[in-house]
Amino acid sequence: MLMSYREALNQAMREEMRRDSRIFLIGEEVGYYQGAFKVSKGFVEEFGPQRVVDTPITEAGFTGLAIGAAMAGLHPIVELMTMNFGILALDQIVNNAAKIHYMSGGQLSVPLVIRGPGSAAHQLGAQHSQSLEAWFCHVPGLKVIAPATPHDAKGLLKSAIRDNNPVIFIEAQLLYGTKGNVGDGEYTIPIGVAEVKRAGRDVTIVAYSKMLQLALEAADQLSREGIEVEVIDPRTLNPLDLPTIVASVKKTGRLVIVEEGWRYCGLGAQIAESVYAAAFDYLDAPIQRVTGEDVPMPYSRPLEDAALPDKARVIEAVKALYGVQ
């Protein structure tokens, strides 16, 4: 069925909340406002304010509260209005959610989903345009998911809700309105499994979230020029499905990793290191990375465009693997 990414998320949460009364949604404007980006449309009407909880602007407080509720047996879904505000909740996420299971020797667990949009939209300025997934991926004890399509968003969100660990689920403002076919009926997609979004023999591109679309467009264009690109979306960033990526690289011998976040210590650096370790002898050229520029996001349109990866840069990176300018 054709639906938007936003609707797919809405369905995933709705189905899970109907199934399990331990699940509740909490965050700023999730109830009567229907979600800052309207993801929880109709929720307070269906589930009532006890399970769709509007909070004050207190990310540390309500995230901590959700962690506590999870320790006591509930399954909270925390909506962060944007991932930028997750920084305010970072202490709770890193020092509590990620460690409680381990520190307690497995006695306690924190079944919790923290979801909301990451990455830039259009000219939202430096404090509202960040891709922080690498921060979360760095922390043992967290799972991190960043789906690119409505189908993946729905299936992975359901898995995240059913998981017994804290899961950071990263959406994107510019994806909410995008449409795609979503599987009929009840389905889940396992956490930690990548998907080959386009098969090809010459070059592998790894891209996730918003960057998948760029990679697919670049692949289309390159195909017309005779380069067949295989595009892999890891979908889950931690744990990463390395075997799928490595199998592709062994076939193509060339890898480009595309991410919107900052280059330095970005996720692509980790993926590259893992691929070098697993498939060095198969590589015909050094791995290329396409990333956001290492600057706070400027507001001005031409500067913002210059700070973000685009199709031309992906194509350039692929050609660089062949020594072409």
Next chain:
Amino acid sequence: MNETDQMNPSGQSSSARLFIMIMPNMDRVDVLFLYRQMLLIRRFEEKSAEMYALAKIAGFLHLYIGEEAIAVGTIAALRPDDYAISAYRDHGHCLARGSDPGHVMAELFGKATGLCQGKGGSMHLVDAPRRFMGGYAIVGGHIPLATGLAFATKYQKLDLVTVCFFGEGAIPSGQAHEALNLAALWKLPVIFVCENNRYGMGTSAERAIALYADVAGAARSYGIMAERIDGMDVLAVRDVMRKVVEQVRGGKGPFFIEAMTYRFMGHSMSDPAHGHYRTKEEVEEHRKRDPLLLLKETILSTDLGTEADFIQLEREVGEVVTAAVKFADESPFPVLSELYNDVLAE
């Protein structure tokens, strides 16, 4: 000043009533200046909305329409070397501080001639020479900064005050409370100005703040002197702020003002003026106490000005705003090499 000063049913604080009694001694030049500043903000904001519709301005745009009296009244009580800092709804504070409207508009357009060379945008205006230390878009995040500015001026033995503007939505945040405690603990010369426009996005104060009926009580609980004032009456705001500034400058520690106001427009451009969270009638009701209208009535009724003065001010301000848009529109975008400048200081 009486800490328990509360609004009477007409919405005026007792100090506002007191002030109106001494109004006849008001200086004509002063009141017309206050009116002009508020009018400048109003017309600037209306023009910004137009420019947003034309896609000259992008991203988030939060208008200050309805709340002008707070920035204008407060900043009128400051010295040019005092510090001011605000949240993302910051055009009014910046303009009231005296920033050039052309450079502000150019920043909204993302142009190289903008206050921040186009890197900041609407939510992050900074005019350091005018001691406007910025607009910040993480709710509550700049309140500790204000406390730090005040810490610095005390450390440097300067007789400066810092004014920090923020919405009531920031009050529940931990950062606000940590900053209030530090300011009180170390008797810092900072004035917290809470612009209580009753809504943080679509959430009313009642639904977000346990002590919604007495937001200033949060400050009092840390031993900070606090007062609730009518934020629609620019003369009342200025009158109270003059006393507060004098007291804070005199080393008596921080002060907290809860200025009651109302946002006439939506939260940002993506939010209609009256969403499902408030009614059109409610907005109309508050528009009756439009700060520009209130001051105009006072000026006319006290014969400090005439209709001709207002026509003249409209014309002047209209020209300033038109020129600001022209300047912004004709200015170049930043060159791409600017992307990498200013990441680190020299």
